[in-house]
Amino acid sequence: MELKTLSQMIGDLEEDQVLEMLNTFVSSNPSQEDAQKVVNACQEGMGIVGELFEKGEYFVGDLIFAGELLTAAMDVLKLVMDSSGEEKTGTIVLGTAHGDLHDISKNIFKSMAQAAGFEVYDLEIDQSASEFVEKVKEVQLDIVGMSGVLTLAIDAMKDTVEALVEAGLRNEVKVIIRGNPVTKESCEHIGADAFTTNAAEGVKICQGWVKQYVRC
Structure with missing residues (x-):
C-alpha cells in the first residue's frame, strides 16, 4: 500500500477510494507492524484535513465528514489490529459542558x-462538574477535554475545573477546552491548560503533553 497516497486521499475526503484501499489491505492478512503504519497514515491524512480547515479551504461540514470517514476507516482496520497488545498514547475523558447539547x-x-x-x-453531552470528577476518580487519566458551542459553556467549564481543584485532582490531569466561545481570555478565566478551535491542533497539544509525562 502506498501510505502517502492513502493520507492524501483521506485529506481529499475520498471516502470510496479510502475504504476500498483499506479493505484490500485487510484482506492481504497484514502484520501488526504494517497495520500500525496504515493507522499512522490515516492520522497524517486527518492532519491534512486540519490544515485545510485552518486555511479556510474546508468548513465545519467537511470536518464532520472527515470524522465519519476516520471512524469508518478505523472500523475496517480494527479487523487486523490486536487491541489487547496495543500501547495507548494516553487517556482522555471527554464531554460537552453542562447545559450544552x-x-x-x-x-x-x-x-x-x-x-x-x-x-x-x-x-457525551451536558455533563456536570461532578460527572467529570467522578470519571477522573474512577480512571487514571492524562487529560480532561471539554467542548461547548454556547456561551454558557464557559461558566460550566470553570465549574468543572474548580470541582477538580476541590477534589484534589487538578494537578493529576491537564485540561483542554474547545468550541466557538473559547478564547485565550476565557481559557485563563476557566483555569484550563490550553484551548483550541481546531480538533487536529487539539490532538497535537495532547500528544505533546503525554510526551512530557504530564501525569503528576
Missing part, C-alpha cells in the same frame, strides 16, 4: 484522538 465538536475531536492512539472515555 451540541456534540459535533466533541465527536470530531474524539475520532481524531482515537486515531492518534488515545483511549477516550466519552461522557
Whole structure:
C-alpha cells in the first residue's frame, strides 16, 4: 500500500477510494507492524484535513465528514489490529459542558484522538462538574477535554475545573477546552491548560503533553 497516497486521499475526503484501499489491505492478512503504519497514515491524512480547515479551504461540514470517514476507516482496520497488545498514547475523558447539547465538536475531536492512539472515555453531552470528577476518580487519566458551542459553556467549564481543584485532582490531569466561545481570555478565566478551535491542533497539544509525562 502506498501510505502517502492513502493520507492524501483521506485529506481529499475520498471516502470510496479510502475504504476500498483499506479493505484490500485487510484482506492481504497484514502484520501488526504494517497495520500500525496504515493507522499512522490515516492520522497524517486527518492532519491534512486540519490544515485545510485552518486555511479556510474546508468548513465545519467537511470536518464532520472527515470524522465519519476516520471512524469508518478505523472500523475496517480494527479487523487486523490486536487491541489487547496495543500501547495507548494516553487517556482522555471527554464531554460537552453542562447545559450544552451540541456534540459535533466533541465527536470530531474524539475520532481524531482515537486515531492518534488515545483511549477516550466519552461522557457525551451536558455533563456536570461532578460527572467529570467522578470519571477522573474512577480512571487514571492524562487529560480532561471539554467542548461547548454556547456561551454558557464557559461558566460550566470553570465549574468543572474548580470541582477538580476541590477534589484534589487538578494537578493529576491537564485540561483542554474547545468550541466557538473559547478564547485565550476565557481559557485563563476557566483555569484550563490550553484551548483550541481546531480538533487536529487539539490532538497535537495532547500528544505533546503525554510526551512530557504530564501525569503528576
